[in-house]
Every structure is written in structure tokens, then in C-alpha cells.
Amino acid sequence: QVQLVESGGGSVLTGGSLRLSCVVSGYTNERNCMGWFRQAPGKEREGVAAVYSSGGSTYYAYYPDSVKGRFSISRDRAKKTLYLQMNSLKPEDTAMYYCAAAGRIGCGSWYDRTEYTYWGQGTQVTVSS
Secondary structure, eight states: OOEEEEEOOEEEETTOOEEEEEEEESOOOTTEEEEEEEEOTTSOOEEEEEEEEEETTEEEEEOOTTTTTTEEEEEETTTTEEEEEEOSOOGGGOEEEEEEEEEEEBOTTTTOGGGEEEEOOOEEEEEEO
16 A cells, blocks of 8 residues: 655745655655645645656656746655755745655656645645745
């Protein structure tokens, strides 16, 4: 059974940093896409990062323009953990953040929530000015 458990959320001031973690169990195919999504009150859930490996040590990461250069996604194979490093945080980054895992190889439509089969319970990130 696949389980995704997020942690690392919290409250920070504008310009601060947080690192989210997602411990993965029951899911070991690194060629499948894994991503981070967020959802603010009254808004659609949106993808903020995704990553997959084509094999070996090469990883491919994807970001929307809104977070590019500020957020960084990574995977630790040994720890079975997905990370999201978030720097230069802004109030508009405030949301519940979810870890997600796809049921197929690649990140073709990484931003589409319907591509993901498994979801964590979420961790809250609040950025105040």
C-alpha cells in the first residue's frame, strides 16, 4: 500500500525559507513522476514542482514560472523521501502543500492533478508580510 506523509510546513515571514519533506512507502519506481501541489482557500489545486528519473542518476524537474528560481524539488533514494526547498517565500505562496505520486512513468503532464494516483494529507505553509 502506498503512503505519502508530508512534514515541514509552518509560518514564516516574507523572504524566508522552508523545506518540505514527503516520506514515501510502498512506492519505489523512480521513473514515475512525483510532485508537489498546493491549494489556497477558494483556489484550484496547482502543481508547483515535479520530478522523475529516466534511469540512473539523472533527474528531470519541472516548475511553473511562479516558483521557478525559488523552489527546488529533489528525491533521496536511500531515505525514500521527496523534498521541496522553498526560498524567497511570498505571501501568495500561502497554501496547503501536498505530495503526490503518479501511477505511470514520466512527467508528461506534471501540472495536471489527475495524472497523480497517490496523495499525502498535506502540510500548511503560511507566509506573512
